[in-house]
Amino acid sequence: MTQAQNLRALLEQDTCHMMPCCFDALSAKLIAQEGYALTFMSGFAASASRLGEPDLGLMSYGEVVDQVNNITSAINIPLIGDGDTGYGNAMNVRRTVAGFAKAGCAAVMIEDQLAPKRCGHTPGKAVVSRDEAFDRIRAAVDQREALREKGGDILILARTDARYEHGLGEAIARAEVFAELGADILFVEAPTSESEMRDVCGALPGPKMANIVEGGDTPDLPIELLHEIGYSIATYPLTLMASAMQAMVTTLRDMRCGTRPDLMDFGELRERIGFDAYYEGSEQYASSRRGSGGQ
Template sequence: MSAARTLRSLLAQDRCHVMPCCFDALSAKLIAQEGYDLTFMSGFAASASRIGAPDLGLMSYGEVVDQARNITEAVDIPLIGDGDTGYGNAMNVRRTVTGFAKAGCASVMIEDQLAPKRCGHTPGKAVVGRDEAFDRIRAAVDAREEIRAAGGDILILARTDARHEHGLAEAIDRAARFAELGADILFVEAPRTEAEMRTVCAELPGPKMANIVEGGATPDLPNAAMHDIGYAIAAYPLSLMAAAMQAMVRTLRGMRDDRRPDLMDFAELRTRIGFDAYYAASERYASSRRTPD
């Protein structure tokens, strides 16, 4: 089953999928190893990891697609890629969707922010006008249909950030039009209360995704509540990166004072990275049995 078909089957289930977000191949492997059904390549976290810079449109299309390809080659669970604003006009959006499909993504997110975009829970973000927003999703859906006609597949995750500038009603109106244009998953970013989250899910069709940033604008509710509200996916874009950064900073500070950190066992570390699997596979080939450096 293709990644896109697997994602469709997950979305058809009567549940809210907890989706920890990855930022590189290793973080994606850990998510898969812990039994999660899907993941999302967080633009915020990937930008921090790959170029050490904030998610303000600094990563190029090529860098983002390359990061996504590294992830899909490392795991079998569906990956949703962050296509940002599509990196230009509607024709760029088409190329973005095609590129993410070729990279093995199950879905790609296209949003209506002005470029360069900003994190959905940070100040200063703005959205394009309705016509341009709709053109982006129309172009994404057209690209999806061409990919299907050629034997491939990908889902379109349509995101609006209109809540920040224009209020919840405008955000819902935009998302409803995205659905009419053929988007597969809807994402109204940064509702501010549980009541707003319920309104979003009650008024919009199909699968909806929530974006839960610890300390962000949207309430961090238990998964049972997210399911009751009507979400199909609860994304956690920064949890793993924030945890990893916290652990690295603590370790670095402890090493300065000659304190030994509390680390993952070396044997487990090797197993999770893939050394044991490599050694087992290499036993078939005499010339490969030498332990790699």
């Protein structure tokens, strides 16, 4: 099965999948090692990791696809990639979908924010007109179908941020049209209460995704309740990034004070990164055992 097919099979299950988000190959590898069924490359976290800059449209299409390539090469579970606004007009959206599919993504997210986009839980968001939003999703779906004709595949995750500027009704109306256009997964960003989340799931067909940002606008509800409300995926875009940053800052401060940091055992660290698997695989090659790359 392709990763797109794997994702479809997961979405058919009667559950809400907890989806921790990665930001690079190592964080994705850890998610897979801990038995999670799928992951998402968070644009917020990837921009912070790769550029050391906020998620305000600073990463280019090429940089994002490169990051996706690194991640899909390291894992064997479905990855959903953050395609932002598609990086231009409808034809750019088609190129984005094709590029993410070629890089091995199971799905790509396309949203209706004005470019440059902003994190969904920060102020100042604005969305494009309905017509432009619909053109983006129509183009994404058209490219998905073109890929299928050539043996490729990818799912389209359609996102709207209209709740912030225009209210929940407008966001639901946009998402309804996204579904009619053929989007595979719907994502209404930043509902602000459990009641709004129920309104979203009650009004929209097919799989829906909830975005849980600790300290953000959307309630951090238990996964069982999210399933009961009607969500198929609960994504946690900043949990690993925030945890890693907190651990690194704490360790740096402890080192200055002479305190021994609480570290992962060196043996486990090597094993999780892949040293043990490398050495085991290299046993069949004499030059690899010697560590020689030349004569």
